[in-house]
Amino acid sequence: MKSEELTQSLKLFIVLSRANKAIHECTTQFFQAKGLNPTEFAVLELLFHKGSQPLQKIGNKILLASGSITYVIDKLEKRGFIHRVNCPTDRRVTFAEITAEGEEFMSELFPEHENQLVDIMKALDSDEKDQAIHLLKKLGLSIKDLSY
Numbered sequence: 001m002k003s004e005e006l007t008q009s010l011k012l013f014i015v016l017s018r019a020n021k022a023i024h025e026c027t028t029q030f031f032q033a034k035g036l037n038p039t040e041f042a043v044l045e046l047l048f049h050k051g052s053q054p055l056q057k058i059g060n061k062i063l064l065a066s067g068s069i070t071y072v073i074d075k076l077e078k079r080g081f082i083h084r085v086n087c088p089t090d091r092r093v094t095f096a097e098i099t100a101e102g103e104e105f106m107s108e109l110f111p112e113h114e115n116q117l118v119d120i121m122k123a124l125d126s127d128e129k130d131q132a133i134h135l136l137k138k139l140g141l142s143i144k145d146l147s148y
Helices: 002-033 038-050 055-062 066-078 100-121 126-143
Strands: 082-086 094-098
Touching (some): 002 038, 038 094, 055 066
């Protein structure tokens, strides 16, 4: 039984890794065709949907090391998609805010991205998507309790 469990766990890991890689490659190609990398898109998407954010918090929200945020923010600022705004009550805090140009860009880009995701996920029907969401969430939440 132990050997069967090991084989099944390894197979699940490989299948999950390959599926993630295929999805990531497809979306990365899409972003690159629009002149972005996935991290730049993630920052723009966060600001587009959630409004201005402290630079210090963006990394955690999009799962990026804080040292890389400055570089990404600089690139997006040079393109005119975002700007920095100093916090009026705390000089240590700077916010990233999407510009009108960034809003316009994302208003066109995000619906295309949504359509791409629908296409990517169309191999699963609605019930299968719900089941996958439930199972992957269960797996992800269980892992945080493990310690190695």
